[in-house]
Amino acid sequence: MTEFNTSPGKIRGFFGKIGQNTGLFFAGEGRLFDLFKSVVKVFGMALIRKKTVKSEHVFQQIVLMGVESLGIICLVAVAVGMILALQAAYQLKQFGAVLYTGGLVSVSMARELGPLIAAILISGRVGARMAAELGTMKTQEEVDALTTMGLNSVRYLVAPRCLSLIIVLPCLTVISQVMGMVGGFLVGTLGIGIDPYMYVEKNFDALVIKDVYTGIIKSVVFAILIALVSCHEGLSVDGGAEGVGKATTQAVVTSIILIIICDCIATAIFYYALPG
Amino acid sequence: MNNETKNIIEIKNLVKTFDDRSVLDGINLEIPEGEITVIMGGSGCGKSTLLRHLVGLLTPTEGSIMIDGENIVGISENGMNCVRRKFGMLFQGAALFNSLTVGENVALPLREHTDLKDTIIQIIVKVKLELVGLTGFEHFMPHQISGGMKKRVALARAIALDPKIVFYDEPGAGLDPITAAMIDQLILDLSRKLRITSVVVTHEMKSAFRIADKIVILRKGKILETGTGAQIQNSKNSYVQQFISGEPDGAIPLMQTSEAYLKGLLET
Numbered sequence: 101m102t103e104f105n106t107s108p109g110k111i112r113g114f115f116g117k118i119g120q121n122t123g124l125f126f127a128g129e130g131r132l133f134d135l136f137k138s139v140v141k142v143f144g145m146a147l148i149r150k151k152t153v154k155s156e157h158v159f160q161q162i163v164l165m166g167v168e169s170l171g172i173i174c175l176v177a178v179a180v181g182m183i184l185a186l187q188a189a190y191q192l193k194q195f196g197a198v199l200y201t202g203g204l205v206s207v208s209m210a211r212e213l214g215p216l217i218a219a220i221l222i223s224g225r226v227g228a229r230m231a232a233e234l235g236t237m238k239t240q241e242e243v244d245a246l247t248t249m250g251l252n253s254v255r256y257l258v259a260p261r262c263l264s265l266i267i268v269l270p271c272l273t274v275i276s277q278v279m280g281m282v283g284g285f286l287v288g289t290l291g292i293g294i295d296p297y298m299y300v301e302k303n304f305d306a307l308v309i310k311d312v313y314t315g316i317i318k319s320v321v322f323a324i325l326i327a328l329v330s331c332h333e334g335l336s337v338d339g340g341a342e343g344v345g346k347a348t349t350q351a352v353v354t355s356i357i358l359i360i361i362c363d364c365i366a367t368a369i370f371y372y373a374l375p376g
Numbered sequence: 377m378n379n380e381t382k383n384i385i386e387i388k389n390l391v392k393t394f395d396d397r398s399v400l401d402g403i404n405l406e407i408p409e410g411e412i413t414v415i416m417g418g419s420g421c422g423k424s425t426l427l428r429h430l431v432g433l434l435t436p437t438e439g440s441i442m443i444d445g446e447n448i449v450g451i452s453e454n455g456m457n458c459v460r461r462k463f464g465m466l467f468q469g470a471a472l473f474n475s476l477t478v479g480e481n482v483a484l485p486l487r488e489h490t491d492l493k494d495t496i497i498q499i500i501v502k503v504k505l506e507l508v509g510l511t512g513f514e515h516f517m518p519h520q521i522s523g524g525m526k527k528r529v530a531l532a533r534a535i536a537l538d539p540k541i542v543f544y545d546e547p548g549a550g551l552d553p554i555t556a557a558m559i560d561q562l563i564l565d566l567s568r569k570l571r572i573t574s575v576v577v578t579h580e581m582k583s584a585f586r587i588a589d590k591i592v593i594l595r596k597g598k599i600l601e602t603g604t605g606a607q608i609q610n611s612k613n614s615y616v617q618q619f620i621s622g623e624p625d626g627a628i629p630l631m632q633t634s635e636a637y638l639k640g641l642l643e644t
């Protein structure tokens with residue numbers, strides 16, 4: 101009988117735990133919002149005073165992020181484009197509409213998968229690195245050293261990373277969109293045997309300019325999310341190497357969750373608010 | 377202490393609690409200008425915490441801290457940054473920026489806080505590095521130099537803006553005795569030649585007696601004793617004597633039961 105007696109408690113414990121974790125999650129997001137505000141303030145100041153965010157820091161970050169992630173994004177985007185083309189052709193064949201494979205691939209790559217692939221890969225590569233880097237700096241008192249020198253850590257560490265990601269991610273997103281279509285083209289023409297000229301025509305027929313720019317707007321939002329989450333996780337590390345490891349994992353997990361949630365919201369907004 | 381020296385730092389009734397556990401428990405301390413004050417105590421007694429309050433990295437639960445006539449408790453971030461221009465800090469692990477060269481590390485505060493031309497900054501960097509005995513090391517990366525050198529670079533960086541006060545957190549920690557003595561000599565030189573007020577946190581007796589004008593002994597977040605080196609050496613307090621002689625057994629027993637340890641933690 102004792103088992104039955106404990107079960108309500110267990111259930112309460114279980115939901116209590118969920119509630120607690122949700123609470124912690126949102127408390128974390130609250131602090132994230134504070135960081136967002138400080139970054140906005142720094143950018144606001146940068147408009148007034150030129151010295152605020154150093155272009156060389158931003159440039160250095162852009163090169164690091166862009167170059168190191170280009171290859172993997174191309175690879176994944178091409179592969180996803182190929183998969184998409186195969187799956188689309190498989191379904192469209194039933195209606196004798198294999199010709200429309202190109203349109204399906206291009207629209208889904210441009211609107212959804214291009215930005216998502218770039219963002220998720222970047223959160224794994226760049227976001228994780230940011231969190232680890234800042235976390236290590238935090239544990240080695242380098243962040244404190246900045247502060248005691250009267251240098252604002254948000255301005256010096258977070259703002260350049262944010263800005264560079266806002267520049268890099270949309271570029272990588274365009275590349276990812278294009279490479280996805282290339283993947284689709286390869287499968288569509290070589291694998292399925294659609295006429296290359298027809299494929300390209302259908303590919304661009306289906307695509308409207310809105311598809312491309314909504315994808316890019318999304319990628320800007322994702323860039324801000326990844327940079328803020330990763331820097332925030334890095335800067336809130338306390339305790340040694342273990343803390344850095346935890347922060348790195350947490351940065352990637354939280355980024356991906358927030359990216360997907362934001363993608364849902366953004367897609368809904370674009371669907372209802374920007375018809376056509 | 378003679379009456380001519382003015383106190384550049386005054387701490388009144390400083391209390392700090394980290395979720396219910398008080399780490400600093402009513403500290404009252406004056407630090408005279410132009411002298412070397414050494415804050416000493418066992419590991420975990422709150423030395424670093426005290427120092428972090430003085431540089432504005434932590435805010436006290438209670439009490440006030442005056443630095444050069446300005447209360448830094450409740451001060452705005454901008455106000456604190458003005459006060460920070462008056463001091464430098466040497467962190468326990470040197471805290472050099474690993475992506476910058478030695479020269480760039482020293483130049484950083486100059487670049488960010490002054491409008492000096494680059495050539496002038498280079499000259500100042502050279503002078504500061506020379507002061508700590510590292511002429512010609514500008515182009516090394518932090519990972520290419522030894523721990524003692526890193527501390528000296530960090531010291532050069534701390535004095536880059538010619539501060540009035542320099543804080544040192546365990547300057548000799550993790551160094552061999554000779555290197556540690558060299559750092560002590562540097563602290564002495566800087567203090568005597570440049571009239572810099574030094575606040576040194578350490579648990580090493582030898583080094584403390586070598587450099588201190590004034591010694592403050594901290595225990596469990598309270599000040600146990602204050603005085604000159606000689607006064608501390610002749611102290612009647614059994615804890616101070618145990619600390620000086622470095623005996624494993626004394627006022628603090630060698631063998632502690634975990635209950636007694638936990639009780640000790642709760643008491644603090």
Ligand SMILES: Nc1ncnc2c1ncn2[C@@H]1O[C@H](COP(=O)(O)OP(=O)(O)O)[C@@H](O)[C@H]1O
Pocket residue numbers: 394399417418419420421422423424425426
């Ligand atoms: N941020 C913090 N949160 C909770 N406890 C802390 C924090 N910083 C220090 N402490 C506690 O304060 C005590 C004193 O630490 P510290 O000042 O670093 O000692 P030390 O004299 O060795 O430098 C330690 O028991 C430590 O656990």
Ligand SMILES: [Mg+2]
Pocket residue numbers: 423424425546
């Ligand atoms: Mg310490």
